[in-house]
Structure formats: C-alpha cells, structure tokens
Amino acid sequence: MNPKVLHTLEYYKIRTKLADHAATSLGKSRAESVEPSSDFEEVKRLLKATDEAVKVDRLKGGAPFGGIRDVRAALHRARIGGTLNPAELLDIANTIAGGRKLKRFLQTMDEHEPIPSLVEAAEPVSENRAVEEKIKSCIDDQADVLDSASPELSRIRSELRTSESRAREKLEQMIRTPSIQKMLQDALITMRGDRYVIPVKQEYRGSFSGGMIHDQSASGATLFIEPEAVVTLNNKLRELKLKEEREIEKILIMLTGFVAEAADELTVSVEALGELDFVFAKAGLARELKATLPVMNDRGFLKLKKGRHPLLSPDHVVPLDVELGNQFASIIVTGPNTGGKTVSLKTIGLLSLMAMTGMFIPAQDGSQMCVFDAIYADIGDEQSIEQSLSTFSSHMTNIISILKGMTPKSLVLLDELGAGTDPSEGSALAIALLEYIHRIGCRVVATTHYSELKAYAFERKGVINASMEFDVQTLSPTYRLLVGVPGRSNAFAIAERLGLPRPILEMARGHVDEDDRRVETMIASLEANRATTEAERSKAEQMRAEVERLRNQLEDEREKFREQRDKLMARAEEEARGAVAKARSEAEEVIRELRRLALEERGAVKEHKLIDAKRRLDQAVPELRDKRAVPKAAKKRAETIGIGDEVRVVSLGQKGHVVDMHGETEATVQLGILKMKVNKSDLELIKPAQDAKPVQQVTASVKRSRDENIRTELDLRGSNLEEAMIETDRFLDESFLNGFGQVYIIHGKGTGVLRTGLQEYFRRHKHVKSYRLGNYGEGGAGVTVVELK
Template sequence: MQQRVMRVLEFDKVTEQLLDHVSSSLGRDRVKNLIPSTSFEEVVRMQAETDEAATILRIKGNVPLGGIFDIRQHIKRSVIGGMLSPQELTQVASTIHASRMIRKFIEDIAEEEITIPILVEYADRIIVLADLEEAIRMAIDDNGEVLDSASETLRSLRTQLRTRESRVREKLESMIRSSNAQKMLSDAIITIRNDRFVIPVKQEYRAHYGGIIHDQSSSGQTLFIEPQAIVQLNNELQSIRVKEQLEIERILILLSGKVGESQFELETIVEVLGDIDFMFTKARYGARIKGSKPEINNEGRIHLVKARHPLIPIEEVVPNDIVLGKEYSTIVITGPNTGGKTVTLKTVGLCTLMAQAGLQVPALDGSEMAVFGAVFADIGDEQSIEQSLSTFSSHMVNIVDILEHVDFESLVLFDELGAGTDPQEGAALAISILDEVYKRGARVIATTHYPELKAYGYNREGVINASVEFDVDTLSPTYKLLIGVPGRSNAFEISKRLGLREKVIETARSYVSANSNEVETMIAALEESKRQAEREREEAQDFLKQSEKLHKDLQKEIMEYYEKKDSLQEKAKEKAAKIVEQAKEEAEEIIRELRKLRMEKHAEVKEHELIDAKKRLEEAAPKIDITKKQPNMVQKKQSLKPGDEVKVITFDQKGHLIEKVSDNEWQVQIGILKMKVNEKDLEFIKSQKVVETKPMATVKGKDFHVNLELDLRGERFEDALLRVEKYIDDALLAGYPRVSVIHGKGTGALRQGVQEYLRNHRSVKKIRFGEAGEGGSGVTVVEFK
C-alpha cells in the first residue's frame, strides 16, 4: 500500500485511535507498524483473530494483560553475560507471571467449550517459567530491592550492618544527650554524610569532638563531624557495605545468567504476548466504533451495510449502504459540492484498508469486503507550490501514476475527476480515464460535478450512477447516498428558497436546453421513486418481522396450551382413579367389618348379599384409562382437497386445508395459525360448502395479524392513549386473550394513564404488571373477558 494513499485516506488517524486501547509497549509497537496486508489468507487470519478477541471481551468483559514489559533488550544483555538491574529482573518476572495468567485464562475459557482455536494455539506456545519467576521473586521485591532472603551470605551481612549501625547510633546519641551537647551542637540530631554517621557541631567547638569533618553548612557556622570515637565503627560499617554490594552483584549476575539460559522461551513469550495484546487492542477498537467482522473475499466484491466513516462521531455520521463489484464495477457519484461525496469515497477506502489490516469495519453485520492488491486514491487538492503545479496538474500527476500501476486487483478512488480545467475538456478527460480504468478490470468509485457524466452510467455496462441526497427545503445535504440515481442541479430551487425573484429564475430556465430540463425532471422523479421504494421496503421488512414474531409466539402458545391441557387431563384422571381406588378400599373394609359382625353377632347377613353389594360397588366405579391417549394414526383412505374441514388428530383441533405442499403433507389453517401437517394425522370432517360470494366490506377479524406487544416508550401522553385505544380494538378483533403494553418505568405518568384507561375499558378483564421475565413494572399485561 502506498504511504501517500494511507495518509490521504487518514489510516494514520485510525492507528492513533488504536493506541488508546493497547495494554503494553509490545502492543504499541504492533500498532505503530500496522500496514494493511494484500494476502487473502493473511487477512482472513487477522479478521479471525480480532473476532475471537471480540468474542472473549463480549463474554468475559476483560482480559488479564497487565504487567507485560518489552524485555527483549534485557534478554540480549543477559545472553552476552551482562548483569541486569533489580528493576529489569523484576520486569522479567512480571512478564513471566503475565504469560502464566493469560495462558490459564485461555485454558479456562476453552474448557467452557467456547471456540477460540487461535488463542488456544497462542496459549500452547507459552512455556511456563515458574522456577525462574520464583527465583527472581525470592531475591527481589516489587520495588526492585534485593531481599535478605536472596542468599544466606547477604542475610548475615545485613544482620551485621544492623548491629554495627545500632552501636554507632547508641554512641552518637549518648554524645548529643550530654550536658554540653546543647551548647556545642547546632542541632541534637544524627545525620549521614558520605555514607558515614555524623553530628552537626558549631564551628568554635570542632576541636572538642576530634575526628573527621565531612561537610559544612552554607554559612560555615556548622560542621558535620564524624567524632573520633566512632571512626573505627564507621570503618567497619563501610567494609560490610562493600561486601554487601559485592554479594548483591553476585546474586544479580546469577539471576541474569538464568534469564540468558531461557532466551528462547522468553523471546517466544514476548512474541506471543505482543500478538495477544494486539488482538485485543483491535477488538476493543472495534467495540468503540461499533464495528463488525466483514466477510472477506478475493473477487473484488464490496457490500457495506449501513457503513459509517470511523473518524466522524457516531451521533453525527449518516450511515449508507454501498455495493460494488457485483452487478457493476464502477460507481459515478454526481451532484453539487458539500453533499458528502468525498466522505463516501473515504469511507469505502478507509474501510478497505481497515479490513485488510485485520480491523473490524464500522458497518452492520453481513458486510463484505474484498482484498485488493492495491488501493489508489486521488482525493483533495494536492497542489504543489514547490513544483509550481496547478490543481489540475497536481491531479494529473497522481492519475498518470495510477494508470501506470492499476490492474484488475485494484480499487481506485477519484475525487472530482477532471476538475480544475475547461468543463468540456475536463468531462471528456474524465470519461476517457474512467474507460481506461474500467478496461483494466479495476473497481472504481469516482465523484464529479460534470453533468456529461450522468449519461456515462446509462451508456456503459457495469457502470452505475449515484448521488448524494439534497434537501431543498432545508437547503442542506442529507448525506444519504442514492445508488442508481444521478445527481441533479438544485441551483434554481435553492435560489428560489433564498428569495431570488421568479422572473429571474424563469429567464434562467429558458437558457437551459429542453433536454437538460427533461433530464433534471427525470432525475427528480427517480429520487422520489427511490425514496418511496426505500420507505415501502422498510415498512415491508418491519411487517415481515412482526408477522414472523407473531407466528412464532402463537405457535409457542398453542403448543404450550395443548401440553398444559394434556397434563391437566392426565392429572385429573390420576386423581379420579385414586379417589375411586380409595372408595373401593373403604368398601372392602366395610364388607370385612360386616363379615366380622356376622361371625361374632350371628347377624342375618347372607354371603351372596355381600358379594352382590361388592359387585355393585365395582360397577359403580368409572373405567378410567390413565395412559396417555395416542392418536389413531391408521386412517381410512381419504380424498382430501383444499377447503375441506379436517381434524388435526395430534392437536385435537379442527381446521381447514389450504394446499397440499408435498405427497404426504398439507398446509392447514387452525384459527389464525398456519402449519404443515402429515396427511396421516388428518381426519376428514366435511367438504367446503360452495356458496355464492357477494361483494362485502373488508373487516378485521381473527385472521387480522396484530403484534402481541404495543411499545409506547418515547410517546407523548396523548398520542400514547390514542395508540392504546386503537391497539385494544385491534387485539379484540384478532381474538387475543392477552396482550402486553410496554410503557417503561420513567416518571410513572404514562404508566398510570395507560392503566387508568385499561381499568375502565369494558372488555378488559384484569391488568397486572409483567413478571421479572416479562419486563417488570415497565410492562402492563392485559387480559380480556
């Protein structure tokens, strides 16, 4: 990729934003050296890496990437026998610890059966150096101080140091507490000069203490003296300190040698941690711009769904659908300046560079990007004062360079092609340049304000016109890209809105040829038709989504109903059977007691009478089959046809046949629900009666599709009540037993008004707040009578 193109498309600003999301200097280096790849396999791999990292962030929220340092220079010095400082060794230990944590983190996620093959591959490359980490931690603390536990020798030396220091301090403290000290000392303190303990003595009393003068105050009135009495003790202290330093150096050299012995493992850890940090940097940036993973192809196809320029704030940018490389390979965007044509060019170019760098693109899911061998861009005024080139000449220099290198694997972006010279010649040059690039097989997007290029898209196969919508009412562009509709001049309409007299405008119109007027009128009609088609398409999609949701909801509810019905029937049968069984047991008990009574009291009760009584009790018990009723799948030969009334045996419901969808399946209408049913599960009831049809008004009935939910959030109070009134009527006509009204929590005013209206409605049986899974107090569930 040319550096000039990356600069013109502002890829460097994207990398600057990426730097806000790195966790270590290793990731920072990866970002600074980021260049879009031209290898299809490499781009696919990089996109998969970013997608895996995005998946982890979505599930876990964060990744343990703290404590990572770039220790490559430390490793090199240790390999050649250099001694690392305590701070450098601490960084090595910290990096080893970070590698262990990220490896364990990835292994734990993999055990949860989350598919992350790339991260698992990285984790497998990390070699655990727990022994080296522990050796460094035992010798050096987090602040870079060598610990007493680093060696027995060091522990002994430091014990001696503390003992000697204690004796020196005791000696000096006895001096500064003496009766003469207040007179002879500037201050009763013990301090250190040149690593030796001293006391501040007034100039005139220096001979009293003897010893060595190490320093004096700025005024010269105070001397910092090491009294003769502690010179020997200080000498001993200094000797022990030298031994301590030598022991520390020995420990550091030993640890540095161990680092050098693990050169390969440590360099692998650094490389892997850098790659992982870079993966999650890209994923965090993708979340920041609300990006998505594009499908990657090497066939020159671009399909961006609601694409945004990543450097424009989300709340300000206008998303656009951009398609290139399928039915057409060239888009010519015409129309006035300041309409957003250049932003469209940069959006496509920058998204291409981002995709080929492994970054997610600021567009919705389902977007598709191609891997191009080269991206060329001639955008903006690149006038060169040093070369004494005009705007036109500057553009021509770029275009000549593009034509020398462009091929079928290129994406070419021309901004204001042919501008800066005579309009007629400029338009001719623009057409010729587009023809040349088109013949090379490149994918091209060009912007121009020349009206001659409006016909270009109609006269050549594989080329399509486009424009950026302009709102004449507000005198401002909407930045909405209209593919298939060329741009039109709005000069007359704008002038009229700004107050130019109608007479002047009409005179101007007379100077424009009839053909031009017809073309402008045609373009205006095309714009309106496209807007209308877009509105209708969106409405149709919304209706389709609502219908699909309604169908799924109803199908789920009817299945739940029949399951619950069967369950209740089974429970009732089982309960009845238990009651009868208890009655029979009680009757047996009564008979046993009667027999006992007859035997004991010689009552006149005949045996056959007892048997008859028992038989009558048994016959009185209902014969209940507690096994689940299975549908009779064997049906007699039926001759079914559309319109027949049938019984769906599996659901025990009546319905009507709509059409036969296969050799053994019918589509059946059961109420407002349509479903496919096997023919053997159908029982013929009767044929449809042929009646004379009469014209009649269309009314809403049980086949009228109404959503099971009404969302009022964001509505004004009066508008919301009007919508509730209409919705309740529609739901009643559709035959719904229950619906939900979503009013949100907010201040409670809308909720109170809606519930007050529903309580007073004649067809409402009862209302209640939604359960936890239904939306809680933000939803009112309405049940009808």
C-alpha cells in the first residue's frame, strides 16, 4: 500500500492507538509496523483471529501476558557466542513461563468457547521447562545469582561473609575506643572501592600513619582511611570477590549455553507471542471504539451502517451511511464545501484500511467491507488564489499517478476534483476523469464544487449523486451524507437569512440560468421529500421498537405465568395424591353403607338417605383426573362396550354392569344398588356380556318426587367460603336429582370473595352446565344463576 495514502487517510494514527493496547513491547512493535493486506483469504483469517480475541476479551477480560519480554536480541547474542547477564537470563525464563501460561489459558478457553485460530497461533509457543528451571535454579527474581548455583560459589560466599564479619568487628572495636572516637568525624564504618574504611578528621591523619587513604570529603576536612589493622582482611576480601566474579562468570556461560541450544525454538516462540499480543491489541481497540466485525467480500461491494471516523470523538461525530459497488460504482458528492465531505472520504478510506488489516470497524453490525487490491486518495485542502497553479499541478500529479496504478479492484477517493483552475475547464476535466475511471471499473467516491457534475451523475448509469446536508435555518452543516440527493447552492438562502436586501437577491436570481433554477427547485423538492420520508421512517422505527419492547414484555409475563402455573399444578398434584388415598377409603365406606341401606330398606330406600350417600360418595372421590389422563387403552376398549358388559368406572375405581346405552358417548352403569350415567371414556371393559355373570340387580326403586321442602334457591349470606361450598354441593346434588334445570345461589355483594370462590367452584362442578350473574329483578351481582345439565 502506498505510504502516502496511509498518511493521507491517517492510518498511522490508528496504528499508534492500536499499539497503546499492546501488553508487551513485542505486540507494540508489531502494531506499529502493520500494514493492510490485499489478500482476501488472509484478511478473513486475520478478522477471524480478532473476533476470537474479542470473545476472550469479553468473557475473560483479556489474556495473561505477564512476564513476557522481547528477548530476541539476547537470544541472538547467545546464538553467536556472547554471554548473557543475569537480568537477560531471567527475562528469558520469565518469557518461557509467561508463554506457557498464555498457551494453557487459550487451550482451556477453547474447551468451553472454541477459539481455533488463537490456539493454532499459540502452537509454536515453547514450553521448554528445562531451560526455564535451570535459569530459575541459579538466578532469583531480583536477577541475582543464587549461592546454590554451584558448590564452589556457595563455598566462596560463605568464606566471604566470614571475612566481612571479621573486618567489621575489627573496625567496630576501633571506633568504640575512646581515644580513637575523638579522631573520627562520625563513629561509623563505610566502604570505598570495595574496602572497609573509617572517616578520620584531617588533623589526625598522622595517627593512622600505617593506614591507607582511599578518599576525602569535598571540603577536605574528612579522610576515609583504611587502618593498618584491617588491610590484610580487606585484601582477603578482595581476593574472594574476584573468585566470586570468576565463578559467576562460569555459571552465566553455562546458562547461556543452555539458552543457545534452544535459541531458534525460543525465537519462534517469542515471535508467536508477539503476534498473539498484536491480535489482542486489536480486540482492545475494538472495545475502545465500540467496533464490530465487518462482513468481507472481494466483489467491490461496500456498505457502511452508521460508520464513524475512529479518530473523532464519538459524542460529536455524525454516523455515515453509504453503499457503493452494487447498483452504482461511483458516488459524486456535489455542493458547497461545508466541512463534511472530506471527513466522509477519509472515513470510507480509513475504515477500509482497518478492515483489510484485520481490525473491527466503528460501525453497526452487518456493515460490509471489500478487500481492494489498492486504495488511492487525492485529498487536500484548497489553497489561496495565489497558489492555485501549484494546487492544480499537485492534484494533477497525484491523479496521474493514480491512473497509472489503479485496477478494476481498486478504490479511488478524490477530493475537490478539478479544483484550482478555470471552472469550465475544471468541470470538463473532472467529468472526463470520472468517466475514464468509471469505465476501468474502479470504485470511486469524489467530491466537487462543480454543478455540471450533477447532470453527469444523473445521466450516467452506475453513477449517483450525493451531498452533505445543510440546515438553512441554523446556517450550519449537519455533516450527514445524503446519497441520491445532489448538492445545491445555499448562497441565496444564507444571504437572505443574514439580511441581504431583497432587491439585490432578486437581481442575483435574475442572473441565474433558467435551467439552473429548475435544477435547484428540483433538488429542493427532493430534499423536502427526503426529510418527510426520513421523519416517517424514524417514526416507524420508533413504533417498531415499541412493538418489540411490548412483545418482549408480553413474552416475559407469559413465561412468568407458565412458571406460576407449573408451580400451582405441582402443588395441586401433591395435594391430590393425599386426597386420593383418603378418598378411596371413604368411597369404600360409602359403598358399604349403600349396600347396608339396600338390605335394611329392601327396596324402599328413602330418597334423602340416597341423596346424602351419593353426596358423600362424590366428595370422597374428587375429580382429580384430567380427561387427557385417561389411559389410551381404556379409551380404545370403551368403543366396544355394550349392554350387559362388566366394566370398571375408572374415576371411581368401582366395578359394575352396563344396563343401558345413551348414544355414542354415555352409558348407564349399575354399581351395586346405584345406577349412574357415565361417559364411555371413563369406562374400562372387564368382561363382555357373553362372558359376564348374569346381572343380579337389587330391586331398589327410588321414587324421585319433588319434596315440598326442596327449593330452587340457596341463601348463603353470612357463610364463609368453606361452609358455602359444602352447602352448595349438597344443594346442587339435590337439585340435579330433582330434575331442576336452573337454580339461584344467593351470596350477596360484599367484598366479592364468596362470589368469586363459588364461581370458580361452578366452573369445575360436574352438574353445572353454565352460570351467570343475576339480571335486573333476579338479584343482580348478589346472585349467581346456575344452569344444570
């Protein structure tokens, strides 16, 4: 890529921002030297790695790069025979450890969230524990050689500490002596040139005639003297120091040899670590810019959704919407210079360069970018009239260079095309240049002052007009690019707003060509229509967002309802299991009592006793089974049931015989002395009529006559809900047996608790066909009218 284009589009500033996110000098160096790629497959690979790094950054807050250093120079020196110092060796050991930690981190992450590109990039990272452990066994975290690095070094340092202790003890005895203390400037021991000395006043130098003067203070009042008594001890210390240095040198040579053997492997590892840091730096920049992954293509198609220039403040930059390379290959931005055209050009160019580098771009999801083989740009501010010739020459030089290098897969950005010369010649030249570039097949975005290019863009297929929006009311640009709307001169409108006298304006308008006035009128109409459409679109978008919000809210409420329903059903099922166990024993007791009554009364059972027994039976066996819970096999067998068959009433768990059929759905079953009308789906065939024993029916005729005391209304006012439900159940059973079609339940108005509870009970009751509140004259809301089956 041409370095001048990278400078013009401010790509180098993006590289600087990218380098700021690098965790190591390796990544920083890689970021500062990166350039865009024109290889489509390579760009896809780079973006895939960046996307995975963004995922790691979002889930884990980044990757661990602690301890990793750029040790390539030290590795090279070890390879050619140099000796590394302890700090360099420690950096190499820490880099090996840091690389291993990073590699393990990525491998672990890959097990939960696949990041194959990063794992592959980390594959060359060395895990050479042998070199690391050898260095760490000899050098501590402060880059000091340990005593345990070798037995000889341990012995030397032990002897060195002993000698130092003796020398200090000797000097401490001297400075504590009263006769010597008066000769000292300070009662302390110091060192000069690796030798222990004491500070002696100048006038007492003769008292230490056998000693050696190593230094004196700036004023000359203090001499640092090595007394004769410790000269031998200091000489011994010097010898031991030299031995220590020679032994340390041997250890460093030995460690450097280990590093030299693995230098090539470690160099590849370090470069891989630098590449990984560079990828994560791109993830950090994406987070800073709130950037997204672009969809890449090599078809010359570009579609930016709310694209933002990455070097401008997000609070002030106006998002750019632009599409290029589908229906039209060239965009001509016309109209006066309002300060937004150049930014639009640079945004398109810079975001293209970022995508081709494998960076996310500051735009909405779904933005599409193209991998161009090259991007060319001629962008520069207009200069003064005196410099117009040099400005024109400069533009032409750049454009001629672009024409020589461009291909059908290039992107060309031209700012102020044809500027700096005579308007008529400039506009003609601009049209010719655009036509030539368009025929080559390049993607072009050009800005110009010349209104003649509006007609060219309107008439030429594959070319479209665009302009920068301008608010005449505020006399300021909005910096929004309007594709499809040519720019128009706002000079008259601005002058009128600023107070230019109307006669002058009318005279000026009279000098404007009729065709130009028609074009301006057309453009004004287009802008008005666009504004209306934009307002309608914005309103529709708001409505869509509101509908989406309500839909999500409804879905949340529905989910909460499902959860609450499931909880209630689970609790009801739990209570039902207990009720069923209790109901079975009570049902059996009721059946036994019915049989006893049949024997005692011998066919003359009183009606109220039978009614009471049936009520107890119904209460004993609540309807806990849902119709859907009836076994499919039972439903299938129920289809073949006929008169005389021995059957089981599933809901009651009782055996009986079919004595009559009522259509296709119901049958009358003899259960002991009791005859019941049952739905066939609740019956299970035990034996067909030919195999069943003859039915021995108990002749117990129940005469159902309406007793004088039985009424068609029940007054429950003053009762609580539990009492009311018991009374209502009894009343409905009696009303059903007496053949009443409609009854009245008086519950009063009150708080509505009794009415609500009873109506919920009516909804489940087997004898109730429907219910409603009383009408005018029936008691209104204080009465529920129940229609029986």
